[in-house]
Amino acid sequence: MPDDVIGVTGGWFLLGILLVCGTLYANPAKGVSLFPLSAPAGGLLLLAGWIGFGTAGLMRQ
Template identity: 75%
Template sequence: MDHDAPLDRLRCAERSLRRRRWRVGNYWAVEPPVAADLVGTAVQYQMWHALALVGVAWLSDDPWVPDGVVGVAGGCFLLGILLFCGTLCATAAEGVPLFPLSAPAGGLLLVAGWIGLGAAGLMRR
């Protein structure tokens, strides 16, 4: 089994995004290299935090971990992914974020999700 295959696919997708021209109407929303970097960053954050959601699902079955801690961590991850990565993609496509301070709010939610996941992991016996 080739363990580098998922990373090779991700690199291939990132290269193809770098070659795409991000054009909206008759003007450039964001310069193509910058847009590709934004989308590449969004994809990487989505991938890592999706793995964190797998950890949340794994800890949700543990009887020693309170459901509230795991539920809050999962909700923070989900909303954080939507806000942070969605803002990066919207900025790449349209040149305008979803709403002011949406990326920092999403980043704070992702940090809160990691803190909740760490707390749930420490409660596990």
């Protein structure tokens, strides 16, 4: 069970990083954002990933 949680939350975490970092790159370089709420959505996915990693770690003990 913890390995499944880590796999799913790892995907959320990576998607969150891509959304946040993609917006940070695209705004200054091209003057456009990926989509209007990509940074807040990416931040929420990063938080969900960290919570999932913590939960999986607690379940593993």
